[in-house]
Amino acid sequence: MTLISTRALTKRFGKVTAVEDLTVDVAPGVVGLVGANGAGKSTLLKMLLGLVQPTSGSAQLLDLDVATQGTDIRERVGYMPEHDCLPPDVSATEFVVHMARMSGLPTTAARERSADILRHVGLYEERYRPMGGYSTGMRQRVKLAQALVHDPDLVMLDEPTNGLDPAGRDDMLGLIRRIGAEFGISVLVTSHLLGELERVCESVVVIDGGRLLRHSSTVEMTTETTALLVEVDGEVAPLAALLGQHGVPTRSQGRQLEMQLDDDALYDLVRDGVAGLGLGLVRIERRRHRMSELFSTGGGGRADGS
Missing domain, CATH: 3.40.50.300 (P-loop containing nucleotide triphosphate hydrolases)
Structure with a gap:
């Protein structure tokens, strides 16, 4: 049916x-x-x-x-x-x-x-x-x-x-x-x-x-994207600077950093950087698409993503 x-x-x-x-x-x-x-x-x-x-x-x-x-x-x-x-x-x-x-x-x-x-x-x-x-x-x-x-x-x-x-x-x-x-x-x-x-x-x-x-x-x-989300317990600026020194550009929002996952070696780089800076790692995961993106890329309407 x-x-x-x-x-x-x-x-x-x-x-x-x-x-x-x-x-x-x-x-x-x-x-x-x-x-x-x-x-x-x-x-x-x-x-x-x-x-x-x-x-x-x-x-x-x-x-x-x-x-x-x-x-x-x-x-x-x-x-x-x-x-x-x-x-x-x-x-x-x-x-x-x-x-x-x-x-x-x-x-x-x-x-x-x-x-x-x-x-x-x-x-x-x-x-x-x-x-x-x-x-x-x-x-x-x-x-x-x-x-x-x-x-x-x-x-x-x-x-x-x-x-x-x-x-x-x-x-x-x-x-x-x-x-x-x-x-x-x-x-x-x-x-x-x-x-x-x-x-x-x-x-x-x-x-x-x-x-x-x-x-x-x-x-x-809501499939996974090629972006990696990292959330830390502490200031993200030092971690962003460290990753930048290794040629990894980041975008910060609050205590989160988003970066492009081009190589799985990035996981090790983030882990070692967080540990070396004495930060707490809250989560590290691939970002998923959100349905709100449909309205920013696929049409003229708008809906809330809350």
Whole structure:
């Protein structure tokens, strides 16, 4: 089964083209959809769900036609919206049970599934509190729970870490990894934070200005480069000067030095230099490509690499 298949998919709103001539085939798994704000991510999700009709072209989700089988698609998909949409005077249990019943689960099954999924997202102890008193992180977890409660084949998560502090983002990314690894549910997650997608996704679809910029596995996008990163505990300037004397130019950033790895003998030179200068060697490793480089070399858009 193909998770997503599009052919020349295009959506225009008047004179504005949100998605243009998008052709891509995406396999099941944890998939990132990345692009700067305004790149067309949300419009693409709405077309895949059958909520917005394409201007031209075609698309299939879970082997179903988005133009004619939108209802069937939405029965098999869970959706976590970006915006805050939770009623403040309702408890998490009431809300998730309601969403489960809207998805066709009988009352008893809806209550059982809601309890299980709220436990999974870490809200079991708080499940009877009105959601108006929830933190941003708790509200994001409720939105994730309602997307999972009917055991879909795919969950679409639109900017799931928005508004979260670093600890909250780490927790949410951990939950996303578990959805794919433990539940066997495919995930399509959108974000403009490229570093997050590197951590959780098996493959990534990059769009820029509504056009496909790249689609490949995360491993391919983050392969090792020929640059060597050295981080030391102490001042890097003496080490940079020493390496320069041996004809090795370096670029410094904080306590890190970056240099071109032309010969494996450089490892020995760095090791001996660090030891001779009495520095502490924190790490020495090949630098990996970052997905943010796609936007500096492959297109006109911009996304954050945090």
